[in-house]
Amino acid sequence: MSEKTDALILELAKELVGEDAADLLKYLLKKRSEITDEELAKELNVKPNEVRKKLYLLSEQGFVTSRKTKDKDSSLFIYYWRVNLDQINDVLLNRKRMILDKLKIRYEQEKDSLFYFCPQDNIKYNMDEALENEFKCPKCGSPLQYYESEKARQFLEQKIKQLEEEIEKETKRGKNNNN
Structure with missing residues (x-):
């Protein structure tokens, strides 16, 4: 290893x-x-x-x-x-799959929702939370600003693709080692 x-x-x-x-x-x-x-x-x-x-x-x-x-x-x-090297590879692979699932959920949230953030506290709020607080930070009262999530989506897409490739490669390697 x-x-x-x-x-x-x-x-x-x-x-x-x-x-x-x-x-x-x-x-x-x-x-x-x-x-x-x-x-x-x-x-x-x-x-x-x-x-x-x-x-x-x-x-x-x-x-x-x-x-x-x-x-x-x-x-x-x-x-x-x-x-237990064989088992550890399975543990790592399962962990990567779990992380991949979470990244996909996060990506869908970023894609399907509008966000606003507080420039003072750097806290992000979804549209409902921003509207509920009249587009003011509930913590400090600063006006919330629109959050452009394109960079976050691109980053998540890249990480998702990278993890999918790693999982596929490791799954194939595992199958080849078992044959």
């Missing part, structure tokens, strides 16, 4: 599981091999229970996976953990 992809994965992990668990994922991404929770705890100089909690959080979101074996001497189970 590239550094860019790793950075994206870590950013998503921070959002979903928090900074501490994301730091553990960062360590596992650098390690790129299986490791037990006990070894991880030793290497990171933290308690094994803390490591396990973070691993379980990461596992619930699909970032890591484990393999279970039984210790011959103690009959206890030993878990070997590693980054």
Whole structure:
């Protein structure tokens, strides 16, 4: 995986599981091999229970996976953990799809509505809100100005196209890897 992809994965992990668990994922991404929770705890100089909690959080979101074996001497189970690269790609792809849906909704709003904004507070209001407040900012009383949304629509169109292309390319790559 590239550094860019790793950075994206870590950013998503921070959002979903928090900074501490994301730091553990960062360590596992650098390690790129299986490791037990006990070894991880030793290497990171933290308690094994803390490591396990973070691993379980990461596992619930699909970032890591484990393999279970039984210790011959103690009959206890030993878990070997590693980054779940296949699942992470699916997580990232689903996140991109969610963002794409939100961008499309925003684009439709920009396309179908008139907006006004307050030059003082830089807050945008739709036509109904502007009319309701007699085209004055409800916060500071300044007259609202017409908001030209053409640039916003162009920007959204560009981002939508870019995301659609990324999703299509990654979906094809995923299908090719599964064949």
